[in-house]
Amino acid sequence: MTRSLKFTLILALAVVVAAAAWLPLTPSRVAAQGAQAAQLMPRGDVKINGNPAAGSMAVASGSRITTGKTGYAILSLADVGQFYMGDNSEIIVNFLSDRTRIEVTAGIVRCIKTSGALVQVFTTRCTHIDVIKGSIPVFGGPEASAPAMETIGEAQARDYPERAYIRFDSTAMDDFRIAVFDCAVSASPALPVIPPVIPLSGANPAVLATVATAGVIAGIIPIITTGQDDAPLSPVRP
Numbered sequence: 001m002t003r004s005l006k007f008t009l010i011l012a013l014a015v016v017v018a019a020a021a022w023l024p025l026t027p028s029r030v031a032a033q034g035a036q037a038a039q040l041m042p043r044g045d046v047k048i049n050g051n052p053a054a055g056s057m058a059v060a061s062g063s064r065i066t067t068g069k070t071g072y073a074i075l076s077l078a079d080v081g082q083f084y085m086g087d088n089s090e091i092i093v094n095f096l097s098d099r100t101r102i103e104v105t106a107g108i109v110r111c112i113k114t115s116g117a118l119v120q121v122f123t124t125r126c127t128h129i130d131v132i133k134g135s136i137p138v139f140g141g142p143e144a145s146a147p148a149m150e151t152i153g154e155a156q157a158r159d160y161p162e163r164a165y166i167r168f169d170s171t172a173m174d175d176f177r178i179a180v181f182d183c184a185v186s187a188s189p190a191l192p193v194i195p196p197v198i199p200l201s202g203a204n205p206a207v208l209a210t211v212a213t214a215g216v217i218a219g220i221i222p223i224i225t226t227g228q229d230d231a232p233l234s235p236v237r238p
Contacts, residue, residue: 037078038095044087045071061095067107081113081173108179113170122167125180130157134174139167152176 038060040046042053045068059065059075067073067089075083075093080100085091089107093100099118102109104125111119113134122142129136129152137148138158142165152158152168160166163183170176 038093039076040065041074041076042067043072045069046073059093061093064090064092066090079115080117080119081111081115084110084112086110104178104180106180108177110175110177111170112175113173116172119170120167121170121178122165123178123180124163124165126163126183126185127160127166128157128177128179128181129160129168130177131155132175132177134170134172134176136168136170136174136176139169141165142167 038058039056040048040053040059041056046053047066047068048057048059049064053065053073065073065075065085067085067087069087072087072089073085075085075091077083077095077100083091083102086108089109090105091109092103092105094102099120102111102119102121104121104123104127109121111121113119129138131152131154133154135154136152138150138152139146140149146167150158161183168176168178
């Protein structure tokens with residue numbers, strides 16, 4: 001092989017490598033990266049943006065996640081925590097540069113924070129909140145300047161029986177549940193019965209370790225009395 005031919009081949013290889021570095025990420029590479037930031041672990045009847053969710057999968061900002069009568073799910077966010085959806089629930093998630101926003105449109109979601117990242121959970125339906133750990137300020141408006149209406153402390157619960165915008169902010173390692181219900185009902189609905197913990201196939205060890213830790217915490221925290229029979233809290237279902 002002549003020296004000029006070798007030089008030509010080396011130059012061509014360098015061009016290919018440089019071009020590959022600047023090409024947009026393929027969907028599979030995007031999914032692989034996204035899985036490190038936002039990972040959905042469904043069980044049973046779970047859909048994301050109307051499509052069945054099967055196995056652990058990445059979740060993009062703006063996604064709508066729904067669970068059916070036989071479904072529940074864990075949404076794990078790196079450097080934030082986990083969100084546990086009960087059956088017959090629906091949330092819309094948005095990942096912003098400085099916060100995570102979760103709109104609850106149906107059912108129940110539990111948030112277990114593992115950092116002080118800002119999480120905002122909001123809804124426009126009649127709402128129930130109970131706080132297992134931490135302190136959660138409540139806001140009546142979406143704007144950043146909206147004043148706090150009140151603060152729900154640890155081992156406290158509250159119903160908001162009128163349809164209106166309501167937002168719950170978490171800036172610490174909090175643990176709390178939000179449930180929405182039919183405003184025609186005078187009291188919040190009974191929270192779902194919790195089955196035994198089932199190991200999640202496909203979950204990474206770090207997530208499973210966090211879930212196991214949450215289970216220990218849930219086992220030693222007394223049930224919050226809200227005028228209804230409530231099963232013990234579980235790390236797998238809210």
